Amino acid sequence: MKTCLIVDDSKVIRKVARHILETLDFAVTEAADGREALEQCRQSTPDVVLLDWNMPVMSGMEFLRALGTETLSHRPKVVFCTTENGMAHIRAAIEAGADEYVMKPFDRETLHSKLQIVGVA
């Protein structure tokens, strides 16, 4: 079973994403900000991280940069999932090392499709 870490400060978004991911046979963990997510990655690195952009404590971009400096068992795929839907944000995320980008709002097909593209679904 593949594992996905959902990183989002919105409980509602985490709940919706968890529901979708579980129907796609993922084992899901959650974090409410980048720092918590980084700590979880150190303990058990997921196959994929679904990452919000704007969060308190540590943003998605800060998490992504910090992830690159960590020594982990493997490098998880990172899929941004955010309301930042402009081309400048998308470009910045990809240049910083994100593998894919989901623009909110999203549905099951979108998420499934992006996870297939990064090779985890």
Added chain:
Amino acid sequence: MTMAVQPIDSGCARLLAGLLEQRTGQRIAPNRSWRLDTALKPLLAGLAIHDVDDLARRLREGRDEVLADKVVDLLLNQETSFFRDAGVIESAAQAVAVPLAAGMPVHIWCAACATGQEALSLAMLFAERKAAERWPRMPEIIGTDVSAAAIARARQGSYSQFEIQRGLPVRRMMEWFAPDGDGQWGATPALLNTVTYRRHNLVAEPPPAGRYDLILCRNVLFYLVPRLREQVLERLAGALKPGGLLLLGAGETVIGLSDRLRPSRRLRGFYEATGCPSTAPGGAAEVAREAQSS
């Protein structure tokens, strides 16, 4: 509290399903007649028509061709996405890569292309390989669909946020599309101009002029009434160049339906023309038989 679903009068359901079948050959199975209600809801709201039964009455009474067209458009199965079955799309592009690399003209027909995502997926692959491998030319790609609304949208090359994210890798989205400020994402002219679209009824019209190196007709036969599957395959076989390839949807086959097509010996998953003459009514074989007997 659950809302009670108002059952559609079976006579009305038959009339609407019959209209779709008569115009496009697509059949709605009786156990899926609930689709009529869900698919037609936006039209009913827009035209202040009370319900599907009321719509059926209007169609029965008048000769409102515009309304009938709109109904057919909404009832058609237009399910599509970018890079649907990505491996298959890549195989299709690879199937004509050799002649393209050699600078030979290649003609591709995306039959029943809906809103254009399949044709554009191929176009992106070809454009990328043309640039990377310095191919002298792009193939000519024509996309056709029976729905005027779908073809109009394909020509616009404008997709919603949901559509643009289904199947399309973000790097390709950045390369080939731009947000239009209205929540839609538009294909760049460089991409859009590589495909020509036209309205075409696969079951009622001869294929678009020309012979094709590659025809994609995926997930279409499945929805057609059986007698029309043979007829459509006959037409597709006749539209292939010698050595041309046909690609159907997963689970669709020519076996038992056409002796003019057989699984390709060169490429798994494709079909090629056998060279057998047509056996369709009015086809070459029948004309020849009639000439001999007279």
